Amino acid sequence: MENHRTIPIKIPVTDLETPLPGDLTVSGTDTGLVIFAHGSGSSRMSPRNRAVARALAQAGLATLLFDLLTEPEAADRANVFDIPLLAGRVADAVAWALGDPRLSGLTIGLFGSSTGAAAALVAAARLAEDVGAVVSRGGRPDLAGDALEQVTAPTLLIVGGADHAVIDLNRAAYAHLQCEKRLDIVPGATHLFEEPGTLETVMDLAANWFTDHLGRRR
Template identity: 45%
Template sequence: MRARLTVPDAAYGLVVLAHGDCVGGATACDCPGHRRVAALLVRAGLGTLLLDLVTREEARDRHLPFDIVLLARRLRAATRWARDETRLPVAYFGSGTAAAAALEAVALDPGIRAVVGCGGRPDLARPATLAAVHVPTLLAVGARDTRILCLNRLAADWMHCEHRVAVLPGAGSVPEDPAARDEVARLAGEWVTAHLGAARGTPVG
């Protein structure tokens, strides 16, 4: 796994931005959209860990990026390392299949404070997992990404925790849609900060 950790002075929390599918060779560490969202979160006083759950080589096997249990195991391992390094409360930001991995991971980690899915596939998490999720969860989806929006709403219907499906007007697939990146970062920053139990940082954006 590749990772990039950034922790600003006086950070009050850490957001793990996980990417699971490397579609078209894109990764969390290299993708302009993920890097833009991470930069805005850092500006708001949050540490970030850009994390690729699948390598480019592994992504050639089109089945592995959809092995949600494996991705969740890797996410938990990275979270343990990040906690040891930073001693900060942790939230997850997952795109693609990593959104499902984040929900699977929180089922075994009561310490995660919040989850944000960004145009992701939470529907790939097991229904029993979705029903058992206890962490406040925000699912952000572009209004024009109708198939993914439908799948996110189906996943949300299984959830009993605090949750919200945020529809981004005019946006397609996020965070690949440049027009949606700043709005996703703003929503993620507000959601994470509200559930960290810490003082609010500088507004995102």
């Protein structure tokens, strides 16, 4: 990450007067941009997502972590599961990135965790021309519903091998995806990938998926 710099930014969203805070990490040689959609009870300060973001930066990718909800919104548990609301915020972040000259020419990927994975997939279905790849970590892609069949971006679902209920939900969602897809189960990992070496496996899988599928647009 020697050449990367992190810049505090504000993302305007269509349904709020106040923009949402974010952290953009860029260099002059990035081969793509990955926007993070955090999950329930989390924020852009999620230590796991920030660790993954650092790994992606080391792999030559720009990253954007931002808060999908304001603090008052996050205090209402219903908002955490409001997938249309969250997907709209992800779409707003994509629109912001497409208009920022620092990110000109970069293909966009989405990395979602928990309910953020469903939001990322719904946004990817809506913005098919603007999203080049999706990765879900311990996600709830099943909550994307009918949008799953409309996703065209190559999609990787990563689930912990000990996260049994979520494995079943991911397998059900996987069956509905019509795009290039893969389901990777990390042995011994629980929902938060807290076991030694499991989050590093997520980092490697995500970095490889994004670097394989993201590149500068012509």
